[in-house]
Amino acid sequence: MCIFIRNITSYLQAEKNIRYQKNQENKHTLLTYQDLKMKFENNTFISGDGVYYEGVIRDVKRSKVSLQPVYEAFTNSLEAIRIKEKIDKDFKGKIEIKIYSTQNTDQSYTFSKLQISDNGVGFDDKEFKRFNTYKDFTKGFKNLGSGRIQYTHYFDTTQIKSIYLKSGKYREREFYVSKKEDYLKKNSIIFHKKDIEIEAKSSGTILTFEGLLDQTRNIYHTLNDVNLKDSLLKRYIQYFCLNKNSLPEIILEHYVFNDKESHSTISKSDIPKIDKTDNVKVHYSKLSDDAKSIIETENHETFTINSYKLDKSFLKQNDLKLTSKHEVVENFEVNLSSLSKDEVIDDSHFLFLVSSEYLDNKDTNERGEINIPNNDIFSNDPNMFNEEVIILNLLEMEINGTINNLYPQIEKIQEQHQLDIKNLKEMFLLPEDSEIEISINDSDKKILEKFYTAEAKKKADLDSNLKSSIERLNHLDTTSENYSETLDTEIERIAKVIPQQNKADLTHYIARRKLVLELFSLILNRKLSIQNDGSRNKDEALLHNLIFQQNATTPDKSDLWIINEDFIYxxxxxxxxxxxxxxxxxxxxxEDLSEEETQFITSIGENRLHKRPDILLFPQEEKCIIIEFKNPDVSVSDHLNQINNYATLLRNFSIPDMKLTTFYGYLIGEKIEPNDVRAYDADFKNAYNFDYLFRPSKTIAGIYSNEGKDGSLYTEVVKYSTLLERAKNRNNVFIKKLTKENIEPPF
Incomplete structure (x- = not known):
């Protein structure tokens, strides 16, 4: 009688659970008292009523998580042990996982089989009936009965041997799960081999996966006790933490050619503690009465956030995950906007796990697949939301807000992130664009891409509008009464579009110059790491290459504008x-040098034509610009004749077609004492208020060919710091025009 009452009570509870699952399909086979008494025949295929298994296999997709079958079997073992614990308070559960491999000649492994055993309640008729009923969710753990489908997707055969207690005696049930042709022909995926009475001391189940169907899934070939332990800890961290003091003994072993290679255990010491816990209420949303917006309702669900502060060597990045039935949901992305994935705090990363009765009920037939809509889906197809729903965007916002409150350090990191974005905008003269969403996980490159993509779209709109205006001009009728008015309208449109186009292009141009000047300042102040690594002084080369790359022949791609805007042309x-x-x-x-000219060129043991001017520019016929850079630590006064010598060689030995007679010289350094320069050559004069010296003219001797005609040389002696200041002032004029702010740039 007691057994009868207990069975009826179980049935009533199962029926109550069925009614509770309001979002699930109602087309399933109910457990009845008669079902519990039924006997499954030996050597028979089990065919579900109203279930077409070929369609089920096709519709329930293979999980993207390769270890999903292992997780399914492990979860079943945990549940079998929990059922037995309710019957026997002194019972101690145990789960053993054995991985079998063979070793190849290159020392790699090939997966053979995987076995999971437990000492739980076993597959009695009641549990086996549930196992055979697709979409059965009468079980207290809210399973949907689709786990066995994943078995068939990954393995040719799954063998299950289970010992259970019935009427005071032990019985052994053996059955197989597969989607092989002979199974599906019988509209089945389960073959019940036997159910016999045996001599035994305890119940339990041994499940064996064999025949890996997709040999390219290397995760199984590299699977061992160590990395499987790591995967289980990450997958079941929520369950392990909540049941830390009542976990079964968990043993993992790796066998190679049936010899035990290594073993691991999952024990209380492996399980991290929950660092902080908080609850957050998330309201349901619905479409407004006018179907134009999404509004929140008074109804809400409560979500629990458990946070774990884990060593960065164990948890490779910060993460936010939803959980269902105490397992981490792998195939659903939730945006952690509070903290970047790579941020490290106290040598730790954070894992935030969100659980809720709502999430458990939202789990789909493909276990671990959660379906929560976002605003975009809601807006694009409002008709699919006839009832109130939880929207992902609101869920994410509430969760991240709670995370900020849990950890003040995270709030400080966010403040620094906003400051970094502000500096990036100032550096590249980026516009304030409220339509651009920037995540805390976005790199500088990603942020710039978002801004430039938005600018490109705007530019496309401007170009389209401009084209439309021009096309309309082609259709204007000069004889119409409103001709003048229509023409003025189109001209006004064009007048608005062109400046906006030019402004975008000019902004990039000026922003680049701004960065070049920042680099110029760093070099001049010896702030680059390469200038402080103990190697020889490279300041002159760094400055030279910044302004015009050595050995280059493209002034238009250089930064010669620092010296003079015209030089790049x-x-x-x-x-x-x-x-x-x-x-x-x-x-x-x-090439037709005379003997006398050649003798001069090679006199005093050098070849004067092997000299290397830093920069030569040819603005037009008969003119040449000579630029020489000196190391900032070198006294420029000692090199006043260098440009003269270059001008003399060019005047006398250049081809007649060049007709070089007018030269402009720029001697650039930092160590310049005006009086010292004038002591060497009194023809140099101070350019008051402009901080440089100039020599209006110097005769360049025409000694040999070119009709013996002398040339002339204008020379400036100027500091790098003066060039920098001039260039900054010029650039700031443009920046102020673009930003309409009379502020100094940040450098």
Whole structure:
């Protein structure tokens, strides 16, 4: 009688659970008292009523989580042990997982089989009936009965041997799960081999996976006790933490050619403690009466956030995960906007796990698949939401807000993130655009991509509007009465569009110059790491390459504008022997040198045509610009004649077509004492208020060819810091025009 009452009570509770699952399908086979008494025949295929298994196999997709079958079996073992614990308070559960591999000649492994055993309640008729009923959720653990489908997706055969207690005697049930052709022909995935009475001392189940169907799934070939333990800890961290003091003994072993290679255990010491816990209420949402917006309702669900502060070596990045039935949901992304994934606090990463009765009930037939809509889906197809629903966007916002309250350090990190974005905007002169959503996980590159993508879209709109205006101009009728009015309207539209287009292009141009000047300042102040690594002084080369890359021949791609805006439009070359310099495809040095000229060039043991001017520019016929850089630590006064010498060689030995008679020289350094310069050459004069010296003219001797005609040289001696200040002032004029703010840039 007691057994009868207990069975009826179980049935009534099961029926209550069925009614509770309001969001689940109602088409399933109910457990009845007669069902509990039924006997399953030996050597028979089990066919579910109203279930077409070929369709089920097709509809329930293979999980993207490769270890899902293992997780399903492990969960079943945990549940079998919990059922037995309710019957026997002194019972101590045990789960053993054995991984069998073979070793290849290259020392790698090939997966053979995996076995999971437990000493739980076993597959009695009641549990076996549930196992055979697709979409049965009468079980107190809210299973949907689709786990066995994952068995068939990953393994050719799953063998289950189970010992259970019935009427005071032990019985052994053996059955197989597969989607092989002979199974599906019988509209089945389960073959019940036997159910016999045996001599035994305890109940339990041994499940064996064999015949890996997809041999490319290397996770199984590399699986061992260590990495499986790590996977189980991460997957079941919520369950382990909540049941830390009542966990079964969990043993993992790796066998190679049936010899035990290694073993691990999951014990209380492996399980981290929950660092902090908080609850958050999330209101349901619905479409407004006018179907134009989403509004919150008074109804809500409560979600629990458990946070774990874990060593960064164990948890590789910060993460936020939903959980269902105490398991982490792997296939549903939730945005952790409070903390970047790579942020480390106290050598730790954070894991935030969110649980709720609501999430348990939202789990789909493909276990671990959660369906929660976001605003986009809601807005695109409002008709699919006839009832109130929890919206993902609101859920994420409430969860992240609670996380901020849990950890003040995270709030400080967010403040720094906002400051970094502000500095990035100032650096690249980015516009304030409220439509651009920036995540705390976005790198600088990603943020810039978002801004530039938004700008590109705006530019496309502007171009489209401009094209439309021009097309409308083609159709204007000069004889119409409103001709003048229509023309003025189109002109006004075009007048608005063109400045906006130009402003976007100019902003990028000025922002780049701003960065170049920042780098110029860092070099000049010796702030670059390469300038402080103990190697030889490279300041002159760094400055030279910044302004015009050595050995380059493209002034238009250089930053010669730092010296003079016009210089980028001239032809020229950087750092090359005089004898090898070409202009318009021809060597600029004559090949028909006389014996006397050659003797002069090679006198006093050097070849003067092997000298390398830092920069030569040719603005037009008869003119040449010579630029020489000096290391900031070198006294410029000692090199006042260097540009004179270059001008003399070019005047006398260049080809007649060049007709070089007018030269402009720029001697640039930092160690400049005006009186010292004038002591060397009194023709130099101070340019008051502009901090440089200039020599209006210096005669360049015409000694040999070129009709013996002298040339002239204008020279400036100027500091790098003066060039920097001039260039910054010029650039700031543009920045103020663009931003309409009379503020100094951040450097």
């Amino acid at each position: 001239f032809q020229g070359i950087s750092e090359s022997k005089l004898s090898e310099i070409k202009f318009k495809g021809e060597n600029i040095i004559r």
